Amino acid sequence: MAIAKAERLMNLALCLLGTRRPLSKRELRSSIEAYLEAFGPGNGGGAGAGAAPRSGAVMSGDESFNRMFERDKEDLRELGLIIETVDMLDGDTGYLARRDSNRLPPITLDAEEAAALGLAAKVWQQARLAGAASGALQKLRAAGMPLADTDSYESPGALEPRIAAHEAAFEPLMLAARDRRPVVFDYRKSNAARPEQRHVEPWTLEFCRGHWYLAGWDRDRGAERVFRLSRITGKVRSRAAAFTAPVPDHVTVRETVESWAGENATATARIKLRAGHGYPLRAKALTTHALSDGWDELEVPYGHGLDAWLVEFGPDVIVLEPAELRADVIDRLRAVAKG
Secondary structure, X not given: OOOOHHHHHHHHHHHHHHOOOOEXXXXXXXXXXXXHHHHOOOOOOOOOOOXXXXXXXXXXXXXXXXXXXXXXXXXXXXXXXOOEEEEOOOOOEEEEOOOOOOOOOOOOOOHHHHHHHHHXXXXXXXXXXXXXXXXXXXXXXXXXXXXXXXXXXOOOOOOOOOOOOOOOOHHHHXXXXXXXXXXXXXXXXXXXXXXXXXXXXXXXEEEEOOEEEEEEEEOOXXXXXXXXXXXXXXXXXXXXXXXXXXXXXXXXXXXHHHHHOOOOOOEEEEEEEEOOOOHHHHHHOOEEEEOOOOEEEEEEEEOOXXXXXXXXXXXXXXXXXXXXXXXXXXXXXXHHHHO
């Protein structure tokens, strides 16, 4: 029965860490059980008992072993093991992993920093980096960091923050922003019946108010724009071209989103909100009065984009004043109904 790869890698790591001198491939091949099982006598790596070796079989076994060993060595390095290559006196190449080079330095993260790392790793649960994030958490746990178990909910009543990335556009946009590649996608504005194609140079992704947003340079409009990922329809297509606009040092995604929601506004609006609904609106309300018909009357900050935010609450919100805000909300609802 073939020995599992994880066990083979563990044995190779222990062998390299336990030696006081460099070991050659030949010595490692004859010392590690998984290599002996696969490439030992009678398995293509040498002659069987009482039989003369066949040169072709020996060469095939050597090549197979070399490929496996190189893969195993690179896998261990990917996991963080520092493997040194040394020229030996007999002209062969030796390998070892010094303990002092592979000893983790003290990690001094406080509880808040450790929680932030755990939360950041959960962002990649639906993305390509899920494996890398899990590996990073395992390394921190092995170093003694008090990270919460992402699969355990043994603490009754505990509130666990989560940042999910369910939108299909998240991963291609994240990769395009990392690699500085322009993208093309169809985007549906909240007041539009049909999506429009956008040509964007992606800068950064940020999570705000329960949604992921992309900030970047809109080539068609020649200006910085912020897009909500849930409104991107179809596939995100990347383009092999350079950015045409400089990437700013600071991108105000959160400030832009909050301005849409009426943050820092000097005007106010009066709305009716169904009782027991619209808690984000209630959190921003300046005043709240309970009505007798199952509704509450709220005074909320009125700024650019408030109409788009109110539309998201559907039939649970009625705008009382000002008249222009009421008209904007009605127009948006009609556009959505036509779509």
